[in-house]
Amino acid sequence: MLFRRLGLALALCLLLAVCPSSAFCAEPGDFACTGAKIYPSPTDPPIENATLLVHDGKIIAVAPSYRLRNKFPHSAITIDCQGKVIVAGFWNSHVHFTNGWDDVPNTLVATLTAHLQEMLTRWGFTTVWDLGSEPSNTLALRQRVESGEVPGPQILMAGDIFPKNGHPVYLPPEMQLPEAATPQQAAGMARQYLEMGLDGIKLFTGAYMGTKPTVNMSTDIVKAAVDVAHDESKPVFAHTQNRVGTDNALAGGADILAHTIPTEGSFTPEELARMKQQHTALIPTLTLWTTVTQNPQVTDRLVQAGVAELKSFFSEGGTILFGTDVGFISKYDTTEEFEYMGRAMGWRDILASLTTNPSDYFKASTKGRVAIDMDADLVILDADPATDVKNFAKVAYTIRNGRVIYRRH
């Protein structure tokens, strides 16, 4: 059935009128995209020359245009999507609102909007996981986005816990970090974060100390925080840094590895088996490895090792979640990440890491697919990612809940 809400859709048709594109873009509203190639999901075949109809933030029709031709008038608000490709809104499961995000409560709407566009929405992100920032500041940003004041993505937040004496060298020394010396302290911190309204926990199971040895978090501390989070059905991310940190994260039951670990060269067969058994997910963050050293040979080696780890985990059937660590790194452009991921995975697998994998993993049942009754979280691409994975970065529009939150000018 094309319209589950046929009557509603027809009533909608009478209400729609031609509208200047600038006004349309500034307002939430009902609209149609016509003439597009639509990938409903990473596994479905594309619908060629398709029309998609959005009402009240939801997708109410998606079908070949000839089947909808008489179902809505030519005067409807439309985005002409001839030659464009529509996929579900993207998730970035590893971002930070740190560098350049100070004092959100006193920042102008236009400044916040421009920064969100530059960092996230112009790359198609409609949902992001903030894996560490000043929680009160990011909560303020989330509030301003959710109130409709600032067009932006849905922001999910994880609260950070560090090991005792594990203040990473790349964070300012004056920054106050929550360090857990005991399982009880870790449990207390996790509880506090969840009471603040955060959506998950991020554990530094390995903290990078520069020339000094990495400081790892012990398994019992990991497990204490994981138990608190899992009691509330919240996920636990782990920044692992090295093999010990990875193994402690897995032994303690962390859900998601926030990075590959290229300095170790590869995951061991035991790690891969355990990750598969525990349904651990992996965020590759391959572009990050181009930012940690000035030495091009070392950079190449790190990227190659990261790609190899991604490939080994993916070929074991592991769940990949797209994520770049953007906001910590200042490379906002996602082209490079897609190119690296494309060395290990097909374009449909990359689309899954951007859409269905995170929506399934984080139980967001109304997101991740272009289908009737789903949230109208959409990316309209200028070119087909099936022909080149870098086309995932060629975003013409980003739409969240039926509202255009980015439009390429």
Ligand SMILES: [Zn+2]
């Ligand atoms: Zn990060």
